[in-house]
Amino acid sequence: MPKYNPEKIEKKWQRYWEAKKFYHTKEGKNNYMLLTEFAYPSGNLHIGHWLAFSVPDILARYLKMTGHNVLYPTGFDAFGLPAENAAIQRNINPRDWTEDNIKQMTKQLKNTGAMFDWSRAVSTIDPAYYKWTQWIFLKMYEKGLAYREKTFVNWCPKDKTVLANEQVKDGHCDRCGTEVEQKELFQWMFKITDYADRLLDDLDKVDYPETVRVAQRNWIGRSEGALLKFPIFNSKFSKGGQEYIEVFTTRADTLFGATYLVLAPEHPMVTKLTKDENLDTINKYLEEVKNKTEIERLYIDKSKTGVNTGGYVVNPINNEKIPVWVADYVIGWYGTGAVMAVPAHDERDWDFAKKFDLSIEKVVAMAQPEGTEDGAYEDEGDLINSGEFEGVFSKEARKKIVDKLKEKGLADFKKNYKLHDWVLSRQRYWGVPIPMIHCDKCGYQPVPEKDLPVELPVLEDFKPTDDGRSPLAKAEGWTMAKCSKCGQDAERETDTMDTFVDSSWYFLRYADPINQKEFADKKKLRAWLPVPLYIGGAEHNTMHLLYSRFITKALHDLGYLDFDEPYLTRRNHGVILGPDNQKMSKSRGNVVDPDIEVKKFGADTIRMYLSFMGPYDQGGPWNTDGIQGVFRFLNRIWNFIDKPTEPKVSDKEVDKILNKATKEIGGDIRDLKFNTGVSGLMKLLNALEDKWLTKKQFGTFLKLLAPFAPHITEELWQTVLKNKKSIHLEAWPQYDEALLIDGPVDLVIQVNGTKRDVLKITKGLSEEEVKRIVLGNENIKKYLVGKDIKKFIYVKNRLTNIVI
RNA sequence: GCCCAGAUGGCGGAAUUGGCAGACGCAAUGGACUCAAAAUCCAUCGAUCGCAAGAUCAUGGGAGUUCGACUCUCCCUCUGGGCACCA
Numbered sequence: 072m073p074k075y076n077p078e079k080i081e082k083k084w085q086r087y088w089e090a091k092k093f094y095h096t097k098e099g100k101n102n103y104m105l106l107t108e109f110a111y112p113s114g115n116l117h118i119g120h121w122l123a124f125s126v127p128d129i130l131a132r133y134l135k136m137t138g139h140n141v142l143y144p145t146g147f148d149a150f151g152l153p154a155e156n157a158a159i160q161r162n163i164n165p166r167d168w169t170e171d172n173i174k175q176m177t178k179q180l181k182n183t184g185a186m187f188d189w190s191r192a193v194s195t196i197d198p199a200y201y202k203w204t205q206w207i208f209l210k211m212y213e214k215g216l217a218y219r220e221k222t223f224v225n226w227c228p229k230d231k232t233v234l235a236n237e238q239v240k241d242g243h244c245d246r247c248g249t250e251v252e253q254k255e256l257f258q259w260m261f262k263i264t265d266y267a268d269r270l271l272d273d274l275d276k277v278d279y280p281e282t283v284r285v286a287q288r289n290w291i292g293r294s295e296g297a298l299l300k301f302p303i304f305n306s307k308f309s310k311g312g313q314e315y316i317e318v319f320t321t322r323a324d325t326l327f328g329a330t331y332l333v334l335a336p337e338h339p340m341v342t343k344l345t346k347d348e349n350l351d352t353i354n355k356y357l358e359e360v361k362n363k364t365e366i367e368r369l370y371i372d373k374s375k376t377g378v379n380t381g382g383y384v385v386n387p388i389n390n391e392k393i394p395v396w397v398a399d400y401v402i403g404w405y406g407t408g409a410v411m412a413v414p415a416h417d418e419r420d421w422d423f424a425k426k427f428d429l430s431i432e433k434v435v436a437m438a439q440p441e442g443t444e445d446g447a448y449e450d451e452g453d454l455i456n457s458g459e460f461e462g463v464f465s466k467e468a469r470k471k472i473v474d475k476l477k478e479k480g481l482a483d484f485k486k487n488y489k490l491h492d493w494v495l496s497r498q499r500y501w502g503v504p505i506p507m508i509h510c511d512k513c514g515y516q517p518v519p520e521k522d523l524p525v526e527l528p529v530l531e532d533f534k535p536t537d538d539g540r541s542p543l544a545k546a547e548g549w550t551m552a553k554c555s556k557c558g559q560d561a562e563r564e565t566d567t568m569d570t571f572v573d574s575s576w577y578f579l580r581y582a583d584p585i586n587q588k589e590f591a592d593k594k595k596l597r598a599w600l601p602v603p604l605y606i607g608g609a610e611h612n613t614m615h616l617l618y619s620r621f622i623t624k625a626l627h628d629l630g631y632l633d634f635d636e637p638y639l640t641r642r643n644h645g646v647i648l649g650p651d652n653q654k655m656s657k658s659r660g661n662v663v664d665p666d667i668e669v670k671k672f673g674a675d676t677i678r679m680y681l682s683f684m685g686p687y688d689q690g691g692p693w694n695t696d697g698i699q700g701v702f703r704f705l706n707r708i709w710n711f712i713d714k715p716t717e718p719k720v721s722d723k724e725v726d727k728i729l730n731k732a733t734k735e736i737g738g739d740i741r742d743l744k745f746n747t748g749v750s751g752l753m754k755l756l757n758a759l760e761d762k763w764l765t766k767k768q769f770g771t772f773l774k775l776l777a778p779f780a781p782h783i784t785e786e787l788w789q790t791v792l793k794n795k796k797s798i799h800l801e802a803w804p805q806y807d808e809a810l811l812i813d814g815p816v817d818l819v820i821q822v823n824g825t826k827r828d829v830l831k832i833t834k835g836l837s838e839e840e841v842k843r844i845v846l847g848n849e850n851i852k853k854y855l856v857g858k859d860i861k862k863f864i865y866v867k868n869r870l871t872n873i874v875i
Numbered sequence: 876g877c878c879c880a881g882a883u884g885g886c887g888g889a890a891u892u893g894g895c896a897g898a899c900g901c902a903a904u905g906g907a908c909u910c911a912a913a914a915u916c917c918a919u920c921g922a923u924c925g926c927a928a929g930a931u932c933a934u935g936g937g938a939g940u941u942c943g944a945c946u947c948u949c950c951c952u953c954u955g956g957g958c959a960c961c962a
Contacts, residue, residue, distance in 0.1 A: 285879055319961095321961095375960085401962080402961065404961095405961045418876095420962085609957095685888060689888095691887070696902065697887065703915095746889085747888095749900090750898070757899090821942085825943095869891095
């Protein structure tokens, strides 16, 4: 036997599988699409990709061996800012840059040995793909779920484009870290807020990690409360009937304690309400607030500032006249941009009231009255100083108070959300053109379906501009179009779509990737979807997952899908850190290059090491020594074959060992416990290495290893065991429950909870029999001399505890 | 500030979900092979005391429940992540 040379055998078998179209998948029985997140073609595969693709491949292969018709798809999420910025830097076209990267990464992905079905690979920059991205947009538009509106948007001055709220982290651009500005622009948006309730409630229908559910709940940020109307007192403009300030509150029970009202600086009523003598102060204040950046206002300076308008409103529950203030701790866009202030029961209002000496009225009794005097009491309790609602508990009081005001038309129950509509316009070149045409006469009109795709033109100058216009506006020939309604000259929309639109439906396309008539055939969709298991990174817990859930629900409502949740189960993988336990980055010089590791150890070793290093959802530092252990293991397997494998009789003991391992390793893979799966294989080799194995027994061993190390097992299976067909067409070995249970077991003997001895006993003994054996044991007797046995605990086949 | 996850040898981690803590691997030490090194193989490997048999301690810290706690409950410390003036 020659030395184990992974480089040689891996290439060989990869070519073999590809030539035989091994992993090309057709709809059949027991279909299973194992979904991982398709890659962004950044240029080079990094070790994180290996974790994301080659480890789930173990599960894909196992599922295939256990009788599933497995589709393990892949593709490229290829539009987007980074490619465009890289192309600008290198002064080449983003398309050339991206396509080169795709070529390179395709090659590298094949090196992982994963059973990707390349015949179904999708690429979001392919017009045959983005035709359907545009089509989905049009359907959303028809349904009123896509609309154009002038709003304040997050503008990244460096990338010169709009960002969705989700792409802003602590006031900075998620991509480049530049401080984000607010700009008022017309933007195309998806009405995701219409789906807020369903996106929230349906989380109960799917199996996601708790962290993901929490993250999504936070994003959606539903709070249930009420809208209350406060009549304006003696409004100087109230000629035609009473005017009101509306507030949103979750604590209507504290209404009797509302001693003032606060408007956000952006609130339209601010100047109206302000008394003439206060106008100067107010304007000065508004100017001050305007000069603060969003970051200063929301993240840095949380001290309360504000000014009195001099105006008053009337508390609708007790008709008391209360002052109206303006303060920037109230957020303009949330709720109504106005709040009722209850300083006794809200910390922020408390701080403000203390600072400006406003009155504080307690209306909820503290559970422990001896509690602190200083500060707001925010918990619930029985109402006090609350007229007819005296003594009613908060929860009930909320309902009663709103009900009462509702009769007078002064209140209603209301849910509020943090979630905003999804701004999908991007003023950049490298994206899917939004398929709309603007006609001076007819306004915005959709591009007719038959004219899709609206192809992205090739531009010499695709650099972003400062004026908020997309570079596509420079393509004069391209922008010219006919209005689809009146036929007159009109102009194409020049914004492109956020790449999250591209990736919000790609998994649907895997079911039917070359269909030219529909985004996918209904029957094929039914065969593969919804996705039974989606494995990916925690960075997509909110945006991508929420967006694709939304698009799926919308397509479902439009009648195109039978299901309204795209992924039944979601599991996250961890992050691989550098050997120094820091995030891998070029500047730190701690990047592990998988190409180099493949050269040194081969794909099988890397796959197994990534599996072995810890729980899959945890990640952790790459250990240069640790990988040696796995490499050694594969070498031992390789050399194992040199031992005689044809003894006279089949060894029962070996069968038993294999039987147990089959059950355990299979269970580990199903539970994504790849680390214990690998250790199980190592234990198995330890147990078998000094034994004689039949050809069949060795074959069984190889099958257990095959999902983890597809190349070495194929080599040994075909060239050494002389099998004609691939090991990857074999079924996972059957195990026999009966073989698992016979034989003696170790019985642990404790005295007062401390282990004193271990005895081998026959399985299934009764308590009486065990008691006789244990108490008769010389070694145990010495602990019991002169003691009374108070209690004898027996856990069947496992342990006894003698309490003295 | 709030929410979530986590803390186990020198290191990565395991523990049938309340039943032998430290599986498996790495590193380390000693030995075999070798002129030598690498590779490989054998042995040791949580701490303390002990020649040994063995004993005691030990899963971030402190209490509790239990015959029995890494596992459950309460309090605290630290680490990672998310949200954050959202009314």
